Amino acid sequence: MDALSTRFSNDMAHVEALLSQNVTSGIALIPDLSHYLLDAGGKRIRPLLTLACASLVGYEGTLHYPLAAAVECIHTATLLHDDVVDQAEERRGKASARLVWGNSANVLVGDFLFSRAFQLMVETKTLKVLEILARASSRIAEGEVLQLLSLKNLTITEEHYFNIIERKTAELFAAACEVTGYLAQAPQDTCDHLRRLGLHLGLAFQLQDDLLDYTATSDALGKSIAKDFLEGKVTWPWLMLYQRVSPSEQTWMQSLMDNEDQRPIALPLIIAMMHQHHLFAQMHDLVIHHTQAAQDALNHLGGPQDVRNAFGDILQSLAHRRH
């Protein structure tokens, strides 16, 4: 994202200012907890997408700033609630906010940020923006519920896995891009291409994230290897492995889901089996597939060449990211 980050650093300063303004409250806990997470070095991918897509569609106003801030507020709210659901102890390399302020504060400050997101959206005075982001929020919540229900469930289908990642990740990427089309009153097919761009970028991003969880080393990713697996979170490689092994191996894999303590011991064998079944290579092909679909959407859009190039670079680096 570095190229986009540099290209839109001035615009992002406006967004950061709006974020700061919108987490202020007479109750100090609210800005304290919000800034703890907002200032912890998140990559601001989603608001950057909003800024960049606004540029692609030639939007010349200033309402993309509150819109980008709204998108980041929604994202931050979902992180706070996710951490309660996952009982997360770490987020962005430090103790999770819920460990510092407690689960209740995480839930309520999440609600506050979510409400503030809608207040920011109202500033755009564009009902279609509110419609899309409200719908995205419902779908994100559905994705989170689906993920909760699928925890440790090895019999879910590949389609089910894609349903989860589309909702919990790609939906907000898609909405963050799509809304700029309506803001700029662009033609419907432009809005559709923007949505496709965000959707496939989001899917590629999440697939790559789930792949790297198994293949990246701890140092490069800044988190422990196979964190998803160790927490009993079922992602694509684990699902696919389960579908390809013998019934006795399936029983063993199920026992690993039931016995947390056994997982670290089994990890090297699991990874070797995944390699043996070429799952990482196949998953990498899926990443490529979605970066290409995103590139195709990008090819249907106009906009400044340097922004288009920066988007292309993101897609390229996603396809080749190794850590």
Place this chain on the structure above:
Amino acid sequence: MDALSTRFSNDMAHVEALLSQNVTSGIALIPDLSHYLLDAGGKRIRPLLTLACASLVGYEGTLHYPLAAAVECIHTATLLHDDVVDQAEERRGKASARLVWGNSANVLVGDFLFSRAFQLMVETKTLKVLEILARASSRIAEGEVLQLLSLKNLTITEEHYFNIIERKTAELFAAACEVTGYLAQAPQDTCDHLRRLGLHLGLAFQLQDDLLDYTATSDALGKSIAKDFLEGKVTWPWLMLYQRVSPSEQTWMQSLMDNEDQRPIALPLIIAMMHQHHLFAQMHDLVIHHTQAAQDALNHLGGPQDVRNAFGDILQSLAHRRH
């Protein structure tokens, strides 16, 4: 609320249908959990206020239905999150949803309902409606945070207590009334009177609720007497008592906040002391004050006489409610 309930039963059927439609999801847990709470006999006070106020301002369209449903969705979402924060075991006379489905499901289904509320609001195509309800939602979240921070704190001021109840309860009552003015494109002063009506009704309602917690018998209220006190929740009578007793009695009161087990034993004495300081009578005067302020707002509004009478009856019965 019986008179209003009867008067608007046809309209409420539309709202109930919208509520059912909007909690549907491909993920069964979402409608299951939502209906568990929605069908548990809530009084639908807030959507009734929306329907009744739409009538007061002579609104003749159908957009007050999604609006009323949105208001109930926001309320239901806050109840789900409240129960996680309070670790509530009971809600509307049965086991709380979080005991049945877990805290995580409560948080996520709350998020879903909150998002659906905004989708319903978008249907009104009235930005002012979204502005008011998004702002109300922020203020509700702030009220909940404030209440969380004030738990067991006996040194909070009366003003602080009113700040909490205004945000956590009266704000949504106020917004539920106010938005109908904008929907009907009524003059600004009408919108302001609607807001005052809801605000003071909400304050009277919450004050009465906090009063009855101490004075009602278990049978009449359908919940254990002095539940707030037993849970260490500081409300008006407890605050006022603390301000009026001697330092040694204050120390004893503080020790009750720190020792849950001591509270049931101390309860009869606490209630006797509250009587002795005329706190229940004074709190009743506060209820009257706010029902009168609501009546004053009502007097500035027009609308069908039977609806105005029904409102008047609610204010009267609030002022005299004993259980």
